[in-house]
Amino acid sequence: MGLTKSAQFTDQQNKKASVFKALGHPARIAIIEYILTQKTCICNDLVGTLPLSQATVSQHLKELKDAKIIKGTIEGNSLCYCLNPELLTEIKFIIEQYIVGIEQNDSPCC
Amino acid sequence: MGLTKSAQFTDQQNKKASVFKALGHPARIAIIEYILTQKTCICNDLVGTLPLSQATVSQHLKELKDAKIIKGTIEGNSLCYCLNPELLTEIKFIIEQYIVGIEQNDSPCC
C-alpha cells in the first residue's frame, strides 16, 4: 500500500493535484513569497533567508520549477528564478470554477 | 531527517501550505469535483465512485474536513458533506495576491 492510485484518476485531476501538492509545503510558500518581495528575481540568497540547507532549498526550487510555478533563466554563474504568472492564473481559474460550481447548486444543504 | 521544519516558518505560511497540501491528492480533487456534480450533498456513494476502499475515502474526507475545504452535517445515519465556499474564496485571494504581486514588479526578468 502507500502507492497513490494515480492511474485511476483523470489526467486533469492528477495534474491539478500535483500543482497543489507543490504549493503544499511551507518552505515552498516562503520561497514564493520571498520572490514577491524582490523586484528582480532571486538566486540563492534564499539559502540565507530560509532555515534550510542549500541542498534542500535547491530541491524545493526544483519542485516548484517542475510544477511550472516558477521559471528560471541562467544569469552568469547563478540562476534567476521568477514566478510564472500563467500558471498562477490557471490555479486561480481552477478555484474560481469550484466556487462558481457551488453557487450554481440551487439546493445547498450544509 | 524528514521532519518538516514548520516551526521555522510563519503561521500564515504553514496555514497556506496545509490547505494546498489538502488539495494535493487526486482522490481529494475527485471528491471535490464529485460534490460539485451533485445538486445536494454527498454521503458515501463516493465509495462506489472512487477506486478506493471505504476506509481510505473516509480518511480523505477527514483531511478535507480538517482543512475546512468541506463541511459536513449529520443526516440520519449518514453524513452529508458540502464544499465550504468561504475557504475556497480564501484560497482564491491567496493566489490573487500572488498574481497582483507579480504585476507590481516593475522589472520582471524571466
Place this chain on the structure above:
DNA sequence: AAATTATATCGTAATATTGCGATATATCTA
C-alpha cells in the same frame, strides 16, 4: 432487541517526502 447501514478509527505495510552532507557541474574571476 437484532440486523442493517453508514461512517470513523486502529493497526500495519508500503511508498513518498523531507532534509542534509558530500560531491558533481558549470561559470566567473584572479
Place this chain on the structure above:
DNA sequence: TAGATATATCGCAATATTACGATATAATTT
C-alpha cells in the same frame, strides 16, 4: 589555468502519507 562561487544531484536516515482490512460507533429498520 587555478580557485572561488552558484547550483544541482546523489545517497542516506528519518518522518509522513497512502491504502486497506478489521473493528468500533452510531443511527435506522425490521
